[in-house]
Amino acid sequence: MATTRKQYPFDLIEPKWQSHWAANKTFRASDDGAKPKFYILDMFPYPSGAGLHVGHPEGYTATDILARYKRMRGFNVLHPMGWDAFGLPAEQYAIETGTHPAQTTAKNIATFKRQIQMLGFSYDWDREVDTTDPEYFKWTQWIFLQLFKKGLAYQQSVPVWWCEGCKAVLANEEVKDGKCDRKGHTNVSRRPMRQWLLRITAYADRLLEDLKLVDWTESIKEMQRNWIGRSEGAEVKFQISNSESQITVFTTRPDTLFGATYMVLAPEHPLVEKVTTDAQRAAVNAYREAAAKKSELDRTNLAKEKTGVFTGAYAINPVNSEKIPIWIADYVMISYGTGAIMAVPAHDTRDLEFAQKFNLPVLVVVQAPAGKESIGFVDDGVAINSGLITGLPTPEAKQKITVWLEERGLGKKAINYKLRDWLFSRQRYWGEPIPVVHCAKCGVVPLPETALPLMLPEMKDYTPPASGEPPLAKATEWLKTACPACGGPAMRETNTMPQWAGSCWYYLRFIDPKNPQAFVAKDKEKYWMPVDLYVGGAEHAVLHLLYARFWHKVLFDLGHVSTPEPFTKLVNQGMILGEDGQKMSKSRGNVVNPDEVVREFGADSMRLYEMFMGPLADTKPWSTEGIQGVHRFLGRVWRLFVDENSMEAFEQAVAVGAPAEQALASVKLSPAIRDAEPTAEQQKLLHATIKAVTDDLEAMGFNTAISRMMEFVNETMRGIAAGQPFPRKMAEPFLLLAAPFAPHLGEQIWQLLGHRESIAYAPWPAYDPAVLVAKEVEVVFQVNGKLRDRVKVAAGLDRMDLEKAAFANDKVRQHTAGKTVRKVIVVPDKLVNIVAA
RNA sequence: GCCGGCGUGGCGGAAUGGCAGACGCGGCGGACUCAAAAUCCGCUUCUCGCAAGGGAGUGGGGGUUCAAGUCCCUCCGCCGGCACCA
Structure with a gap:
């Protein structure tokens, strides 16, 4: 690695000001509402054992610059940092070594905090929160109770991954290609287990609608819309032949009902058992078993060929009383819609593929526009062969047939979402305990608020029991408790909350982090919310932001928060790649360590480089030569302000081991800095710079x-x-202007200039537009759109004079000689374009 | 497959429809130095030309416009998301 000589004594300056800020609590945000507020938030990190990497400080630097800028503009800025500290790695380490996850977590937090502080970010550390702190998760549990009481938390049997080899439940990401990703066990399958779910689907419409209220990039909003996946259509009931049972299907194309030539149930559909004929039972059971081994991902990815089995049963098409066969196939998902479909092979690609493979009839009921094939046509057309809707364009046909079905009790208009309820329980130790008990007499009983926080039991062994229950099932003493309702014996809930829980509301706790009475005081919430700017990685574009918005809306409905949306403006920083242009990873050996960067170039250089690389939102590669460039720039700034001659005394002081403060005191101000009046040119340069930097910020x-x-x-x-x-x-x-970007250097030079107060609250400079008005401007002369000359003219020269000047120009005359002028375009203070032929 | 974003020098990147390539990196040349490093100054899109000067140029093709990196159509490539969603 090429090394650059240290350009200025950042190694003395930076620690000096960091301790100054800490000792003086320079960045403490006050809750008095005298000034306008600005809440600027970073996505708080999971403190991993690996420490900070250069991706983290990118967003943090951007928000820090803005926080500092806003302070200088007179805002009361809330800029906090904390730790999303529950999570799997610490638990895995505990299983392997017996170290309590709290210990590992504390150690990792200390590392992260040291690294974040060495970059000089202006967080209000008095507001630091840690999701694993009982004083914090007490309120996570409290919010869960509010959800529970509102009927938004419920239990259900849900298929989860069970590894027979590990005797444990696996997370989705621990299963790859049908194998246990941890130990390579092959006997992995989906098994129904009792789980907690949160009814986020009840908020689907509002989560979709209220995207209108926020200032986020279109791509993120679109991702959320797709995730929620609202679609309008109809539910239609099909009578099963020779049975009282009915199959309800959801379709977005009720207008194609006359073209339904068969039906498909998802393999897991409860009616399968009932309708299957004896002759088909063996085949159906075999198919269902095979399907259980595949995850939904496998079912979609690996299914190049459609598969399925006939059940032997038939259904009656309600519009024409046709008897159509009922199949099962894994291309129909139990989790979407009703888990059953009517198949219209002529107008659905998947149904067509299936029908062709199994020789099922294809009946055209939508006429494609001229020139297009009707079989396989899935867009809007005109209904044909469709009884009462024949001849109608698709939208009208949909409407008319839906009304017809509704009148006869055969169906109704329906809206479906891709969004599913949120699987909220984990079979893990290191998470918030779910604050309910199971009582034989009273059922599920929430703990009273006075019982919070419900602490995790101390354990020696964090491995899950062989029964497949969560690790907490081994904490026999903790498990047994009294029912808060009847006082009888009861068992605690052994599932814990997912990592998402703590991050769903941390932005609210920052507002009032020590409050023992409430998760946030009402008046403070009202003053600080909503978050004005939220910056973080795009990997949280969907889940974290959707979950947090959901909790926020529930709290809003309960009157606990005052805004319908938590985050007004959202920006995603791009990824920083390694110097080879590849994603940074240990195995590639291209990871850049912030500690080394700071040691070599200083925090200010690192901050500046992270911002100089390119637009915040872009993905961009790290470059060591690039950071040397900005480091040189900071050196130039330093030399612009200091007396080069005094540097010798400074070097000597350092050489004899003088304390930093004393050594720095021997640096004197440059003699070029005087109380002289700036020249007109200097004025212009300064004011143009102020304007540009302000606008850019x-x-x-x-x-x-x-x-x-x-x-x-x-x-x-x-x-x-x-x-x-x-x-x-x-x-x-x-x-x-430079101080928010390079705050340590800013403070040091500010002091050198004779100021005693921190630069952090000095007022942002204003520019005078009058200074920027040019007396002379350069205008461009074009002939047929091609640049031929550029000349200086008086600003504001009128069109006629400018045109005259153009025609008098030698270059212009050369290029128009012998041609007829057809047209002249004059843009004052800009250009003249002469069209000639 | 669908949705979203993006294609500009050797590299990272600038450009309210009006001078393409700001700024930085790298490279080349010069000053300083015994020499080097550091620093400072200059040049640096490609191409023809000794030069003056000319031509081409923002992924490809087409269009709108006096004028297009920027707007429209179309194709290609890359990145991100979703993916049998009925």
């Missing part, structure tokens, strides 16, 4: 803001080299 254009400051420095250095002074009236505003 408002638009989060960090990379271009840094470019503008580089231009300022380059031009100013040239001036100084030519013997010009660097007037204080110019130097100070520039430093104020």
Whole structure:
């Protein structure tokens, strides 16, 4: 790795100001509402054992710059940080070593905190939260109780992955290609187990609708819309031949009902058992067993060929009384719609594939537009061979047949969502205990609020018991309790909450982190919410944001929070790739360690480089040479302000081991910085820079803001080299612009300039538009759209004069010679374009 | 397959429909130095030309416009998401 010489003593400056900020609590946010508030939030990290990587500080730097900028603009800024600390790795480590997950977690948090602090972020550390802290998860449990009481939490038997080899429940991501990803066991299958679910589907419509209220990128909103997956259609009942039972299907195309030539039930559909004839039973059972081994992912990915089995039963098409066969096939999912479909092979690609494979009839009921084949046509057309709706265009046909079905009790209009209820329980130790008990007499009983927090029991062995129950089932003492309702014997719930739980509401706890009476005080919530800017990785575009929005809406409905949406503006930072352009990973050996970067170049250089690489939202590769570039820039800033001659005394002080503060005191201000009046040119440069940096910050254009400051420095250095002074009236505003980006250097130079107060709350400089008005502008002369010359003219020169000047121009005359002028376009202060032929 | 985003020098990237390539990296040349490093100054899209100057150029093709990286159509490629969703 090429090394660059240290450009300035960041190694003394940075720790100095970090301790100053900590000792003075410089960034403590006050809850008094005198100033306008600005709540700027980072997605808090899971403190992994590996420590911070360079991806984390990208978003954190962006928010930190804005937080500092907003403070300088007079806002009361809330900018907190905390830890999403429940999770699997600490539990896995506990299983292997017996170390309590709380110990591992505490250690990892300490590492993360040290690394985050070494970058000089202006968090209000008095508001730090940790989701594993009982004082925190007490309120996670409390919110669960509110959900439970509202009927939004319920238990159900749900198929989960069971590994016979591990004797344990596996998470979806632990199963790959039908094998246990941890130990390679092959006997893995889905087994129904009792689970807790949250009724997020009850909020599907509002989660969809309220996307209108937020300022997020279109792509994220679209992802959420797709995830919720609302579709309108109808439910239709089909009578089963020779049986009282009916099959209800959901379809978005009720207008194709006349083309239904068979039906398909999902293999898991409860009616399968009932309708299957004896002759088909063996085949049906074999098929159902095979299907149970496949996850839904396998079913979709591996199913190139359609498979299925005839049940032997028939259904009656309600519109024409046709008898149609009932099949089972795994291309129909039990979890979507009603788990059963009417198959219209002529107008559905999947049904057509299936019908062709099993020689089922294909009946055209939608006429495709001229030139298109009607078989396999899935778009809107005109109904044919369809009784009462024949001749109607698709939308009208849908409507009419739905009304007809409704009048006869055969069906009704229906809306379906892809979104499913949220599987909220985990068969794990290291999560929030679910605060309910199971009583033989009273059933499921919530704990009273006074019993919170419900703590995790101390355990020696974190492995799950062979019974397939969660590890907590082994905590026999903890397990036995009294029923809060009847006082009789009861058992505690052994499932715990998923990692998502703690992150669903942490932004609210930051507002009032120590409150023992409530999860957040009402007046504080009202003052600080909503979050004005939320920055984090795109990997949370769907789940975390959807879950958090859901909880927020429930709390809103209960009157606990004042806004329908929690996050006004959301920005996703892009990924930082390794220097080879590949995703950073240990195995590739391309991981950049922030500790090393800070040691070599300093925190300010790291911050600046992360912002200079490119637009925040883009994916971009790390470059060591790139960071050397911004490091050199900071060195230029340093040399712009300090007296080079005093550096010798400084070096000597360092050499004899003087304390940092004392050594830094020997650095003197550059003699070029004087109380002189800036020249007109300097004025213009300064005000143009202020305007550009301010505008860029408002638009989060960090990379271009840094470019503008580089231009300022380059031009100013040239001036100084030519013997010009660097007037204080110019130097100070520039430093104020740079301070949010490189705060340590900012503070040090601010002090050097003689200020005693921190630069963090110094007012942001204003620019004077009058200074920016140019007296002379460069205009461009074009002939037939091609640039031929550029000349300086007086600003505001009127069209006639500008045109005249163009025609008088030598270059223009050369290129128009012998041609007829057809048209002249004049844009004052910009250009003249002469069209000639 | 569907949805969304993006294609600009050797590289990271700039450009309210009006000078393409700001700024940085890298490269080349120069100053300073015994020398090197560091620093400072200059040049650096490609191409023809000794030069002056000319031509081409923002993934390919077409269009709108006096003028297109920017707007429209179409094709290709890359990235992200969803994926038998009835």
